[in-house]
Amino acid sequence: MQSALLIVPPVLPLVFGVYFLFARKMRAWVAGAGLVLSFLAAVSLTLVGDAVQPLFSVALNVTFIFKSDAAGRLFAVLFSGMFLTAGFFSLGYFKHHPNPAKFFAFYFFSLFALLSLCMAGSLVTMYLCFETLTLCSFPMVLFDRSKEAVAAAIKYMLYSITGAMMGLFGVIYLTLHTGSATFIAGGSLEQAVAEGQPALFLIAFFICMIGFGTKAGIFPMHGWLPTAHPIAPSPASAVLSGVVVKAGVLCIFRVIYFAVGPAAIRGTWAQTALLVLSLLTVLIGSAQALRQKHIKRRLAYSTVSQISYILFGLFMLEDLAVQGALLHTVFHAVMKTCLFLCAGSVMVYGGTADVDEMRGIGRRMPVTMWCFAFAGVGLVGIPPLSGFLSKWVLAQGAVQSGMQVFSWLGPVILLVSALLTAGYIAPVVLSAFFPGGGKAQAETLAAKEAPAVMLWPLIALAGLTLLFGLYAVPLRNLIQSIVQTLL
C-alpha cells in the first residue's frame, strides 16, 4: 500500500501542468503552491523508503515500473528543489508577460517527467520517461515563438529523440540480457555476457551511453545544447542547464551501475572510448565558453564542459570518482541554476546580454552580481565553495583508480579546464564590480536591481553553494552509502 505513494510526486506536477495548460489566466499562487507541494512530495519520499510499484504493462510483457531507492530520491529532491527556486524566480520574471500560463504548464510537465525518471525502476520505464522529458521540455525553448526559438527547439527535440533511439538500442539489448526486470545495485547482467563481453554487447552499451549522453551534451552529440539553452526564457534555461541535463547523467548512472554492472565493462574499449570522449568534451566546452560574448551562450558551453566532469567520474568506475561525480551533480545543479537565473535577471533588469557591456553592473545590481560571483567562483572550484569539494574528490578518485593514462590525464585536464573556467567567469565578475578607468559602461544602461521575489531564489542558491562547501558531511555520507552498494 505504501508503495502506491511513489506515484504521488510525479502526478502532482502533472495535475498542475494540466491545470495551467487549460487555464485562461495566470494565477501565481497556484504555481507557487504547485512548486512547494511537488518539492514536499519529493522530500517525503525519503520517509517511504525503498519500494516497488508496477504501473502498467503492454504487449509482450513490457512492464513499466516505479522503484524508489536512495539514488533516485537524491535526484528527486535535487530536481524538485531546483525547480522550486527557479519557479519562484520565474514568477517574478514573467510578471509583466501577458500570458505565461503555457510556460508554467510545460514547466510542470518537465518536472513530472523528471520525477518519473527518478522513480523509474526499469530500463524501459527509464526510456519512457526520457522521451516524455524531451517532449515536455522542448516547448519551454520555443516559448517566445521567434524563428530562432522554434529552430532551436526543434534542434533540441531531434537531437534528443535521436539520442533516445540510440539509447533504446542498448535498452532492448540489455533488457534481453539482464537477469532482473528492475534496477539492481551492481547490475544484473547475464553471466555469459558479462564474462564473454561479446562485441555486440559492447557496441550496444557504447551506443546507449552516447544516446543518453545526448541529453548531457557529450561530444559529438552536444550541438543542441548551446543553441537551445540560451534561447529559452531564463528560468527555463536555468532548469534545462541545471537540471534537465542531469537526466542524461541519471540515465547513464542507472545503465552502468544498476543494469550492466561496472565489472562487465571495466577495461574494455568502450570504457576507454567513453573516457576519451568525456575528457574531450570537458576541454571543448571550456574552450568554446571562453569565446562566447553572449552570457547565456557562455554559460551553456560551460554546462557542456561541467557535465562531462560528471560523466568522466561515472565512466571511471571507481569508488571515489563516482562519489565525486554525484557530488558534482548536486553542486553543479545548484551553481548553474543560480548562474542562469542571475544572467536572466541581468538581461531583464540590466538590459544587456553581452559580457563586455556588463562593466560596472555590480554597482547597480549588487545582490544579483554577488550571487553570480559566489556561484561562479564555486564553479571554478575555489575553496571553500562547493565546487572545490566535488572536483577534489573526482580528481582523487581518478588518481586512485590506477588506470593507465587516465589516472594522471584526468586530473590534468580537470585542472586545465578549471583554469579555463576561471578565464570565462572571472572577467565577468571582475569587470562588474571593478569597471576600471573611465566612465562605467553600466552608467549608460538603465540597470536596476531585480525585485525581491527574484532575488531570494538567487540568495538561497548562492547560500547553498557556500553551505555545501563548508559543511557537506551528511551529503557525503549519503552519497558514500549509495556508492558502496554499487561497486
Add this chain to the structure above:
Amino acid sequence: MLLIAFALPLLGSALVFTWGRKGPKIRRWISFLFTLATSVFVCLALIMQPDKHYLLLEFTSRMTIAFSLDGMGSVFAGLIAFLWPLAMLYAFEYMEHEGGENAFFGQYLLCYTITLLVAASENLFTLYFFFEALTLATVFLVAHGFSRASMYAARKYLYYLLGAVSLGFLSMIGVLSYSDTTTFVYGGIAALAEAPHTMMLLLFVLGFFGFGVKAAVFPLHGWLPTASVAPTPVTSLLHAVAVVNAGVFSVARLAYYIYGPQLISGTWAQTLCLSMASFTILFASAKAIHEQHLKRRLAYSTISNLSYMLFGLMLLTPFGFRAGLMHMIFHSLIKLTLFSCAGAIMIRTGRVYVQQLRGLYRQMPIVSVVFAFCAVELVGIPPFIIFQSKWALITAGFQSGHLVGVLGVGVLLISAACTAAYLLKPAVTALALPLEDAKPKKNDPGWQMLVPFFVLVTAMLLLAFANKPLIDYLTQIAQI
C-alpha cells in the same frame, strides 16, 4: 457467411453505378449500408465459422479458386473490415470537393470485395488471381479526375504493378511445377523442401520482389509516391492499408506458408531480402525528410514502414512473423489517420506543403492535435502502439542472431529518428507557431470526418493498453 460478405459490396457497387446518379443521398446510403453490412458479415464469419472452406472454381486439380479464413487471413480481413466503413464515412465529405462521386464510390466498394478475396485466398493461385484484380480495380481510382497528373500516376501504377507481378507469376508457376498443390500450410509445403534448393531460393526471391512491389520494396517503390495524387480516401485506405498490406500479406504467405522458413532461413535469399528491406527503410526515411509535399511525404513514410514489416517477416522466426503482423495492424491505423488529416487540411485550407502548416492549430485545432498525436505515435514514443510493434521487431532482430537482423535493428532506430524529423517537425510547426492572419476562423471538418478520427484515436489508445487478446491471437498464429 463469407460468401455473403464477398457478394454484398459487389451488389452495392452495382447499385451505386445504376442508382447513384439519382442523388448524393441515396448514393451515400447505399455505399455506407453495404460497407457496414459487409463488415458485420466479415466479423460474423470470423467469429462463427473460422476455417470454413469454400471451393468456388476448379480449373484443374492444382489450380483452384478456393477460400478459407485461417489465422493470418482473419487478421487482414478483420483489419480491412474495421477500417473500410470509417474511410467510407470520411470519403463522403471529402469527395464533395473532388467530384465524380458516382464512379468513385462504385469502385471503392468493388475494391472492398477484392481485398477481402485476397485476405481469404486459400492457395497461391487464388491469391495471385485477386492480387492482379486488385491492381486493375484500383487503377481507375488513381486516375480519378483524369487530369494529366492522375493519368501519369495511373500509367506508372499499371506499369509497375502489372510489370513486377510477372515475377510473382513465375514464382507461382515454379511452385506449381514442383508441388501438387499451392494451398497454404504454415511452415511451407513439404514437397518444396525436396525440390532443388537453389531453384527454390531463386523462385522465392522472384516472388518476394513480384509480390513485394505492392509493399513498395526498393527498387519497385516508385509508384507509391506518385499515386498520392489520387483522392485522399484512395491514398489513405488503399495506398496505406489495403493494397500495400496485400503486398506484405502475400510476401508473408510466400515465406511462411509456401516455401517455409526452414527452406529459406540462413541462405543468401534471406540475406538479400533482409538487406533490401533495411535499405528501403533507410532510403524512404531519407526521402521523406527531403520531400516537402505532405501527402508524398506520408507516402514515403509508408514505404519505410512497409519495409519494417517485410524486415520482421524476413527474419523468418515466429517472433519476427508476429512482430511483422503487429506492425501491419498498428501502422495501418496510424497511417490511415495521418492521411485523413492531410486530406482534411487540403480540402479545408488548401495547404499541401509542409511549410504551409504554420499555425494550423488556430484554424483546425482538432485535426492538428490528432495529427500531432499520430506523429508522436509513429515515432514510437512509449507506451503507444508503434512503440510496441517496434519493440517486438527489435527484440526479434536481436534474437534472430542474423547479422543483417542486428544491423536492421540499427536501421529501424535511425529511421525512427528520421520519423521525428519528417513528422514531428511539421506537427510542432502546426501546433506551436503563430498564424500571420490575426483572426482566423475555426475550420474543422464536419462530423463525417470527425467521427472516423474519433474512432481511430480511441482504437489506438485502446490497442495501446488492452491489446493482450490481439497479441495472444497473433502469438497463436505464429505458433510461438
